Amino acid sequence: MKIGFVGLGNVGGKLAASLLRNGHDVTVRDLDPQLVQTFIDQGASRADSPRALAEACDLIITCLPSPAACSAVMEAEDGIIAGLSEGKVWLEMSTTDDKELIRIADRVHETGAMAMETPVSGGCHRAATGNISIFAGGDRATFDRVLPVLTTLGRRVLHTGPLGSASVLKVLTNYLATANLCSLAEALTVARKAGMDMNTTYEAIRISSGNSFVHETESQVILNGSRNISFTMDLVLKDVGLFDSLARSLDIPLEISPLLLDIFHDGQEAFGAREWSSNIIRRLEERCDIKVLGEGFPAELTDDEPEEVGHEVHVRTQQATEASR
Structure with missing residues (x-):
């Protein structure tokens, strides 16, 4: 599966690096050419536009700073939607507005492609090691299809329900x-x-x-x-x-x-x-007029847990809880 990744910022860059570290075929896109070059140096491919990235890849991931930024990347004349076709999947990993997410997803579905929202939680230090948690909203069939990629990106993956629920x-x-x-x-x-x-x-x-x-x-x-x-x-x-x-x-x-x-x-x-x-x-x-400081604390956080293959988190129901007693 060829994976396209748009948005290489604090979180997105670490998620994209996890894909590369685990041997995935990754094409990247970002407005910062220096960031892009660091991923080219690690073995990624470069896309000249969001549309070109979508045309070249099977799974397209966006991780951008705002709903407006994501909508612009998706809906521009040379945007991702213009490059989608039947069988492709769009994953929105940004923190976004649920109504705007659903509106864009409807446009994605019109192309024959599938859509999932998969925002992450747990901090950049866990995104860097593939140990972050992922909320996944969308239909179960699409979730099952992308789960192997999600368990590379994160340790705990929760299917939250229909589109909008994860946001x-x-x-x-x-x-x-x-x-x-x-x-x-x-x-x-x-x-x-x-x-x-x-x-x-x-x-x-x-x-x-x-x-x-x-x-x-x-x-x-x-x-x-x-x-x-x-x-x-x-x-x-x-x-x-x-x-x-x-x-x-x-x-x-x-x-x-x-x-x-x-x-x-x-x-x-x-x-x-x-x-x-x-x-x-x-x-x-x-x-x-004070400084709140201690001694020996780190300047940046690092994840000291070893990287592990992720897994789906199953929601416990009352019936299941009673059966386990």
């Missing part, structure tokens, strides 16, 4: 991660201001009911001072904004989500759209 779950989980990050920024600042040892504080949270995936990962780069989580403030605003818009469309009167948007709008205005999201703690540091 909803992805923005939901990113919203939860952002809430964790903001609460950790406050907790770590309070600990520092109270004179606590920050290494001890990190361990206390880690072994307690206050622990979370975000603490075990992002708190480390916060306490190092690099704040380099390979995810930026503008992307947080995009993701939480998608979640907030979904909730408003369902007439749900959220209270926390608007506060998170206010916090990150303030952070973006103060530090810039491309500032690392973990540096949202700097708002509190500056107001309290």
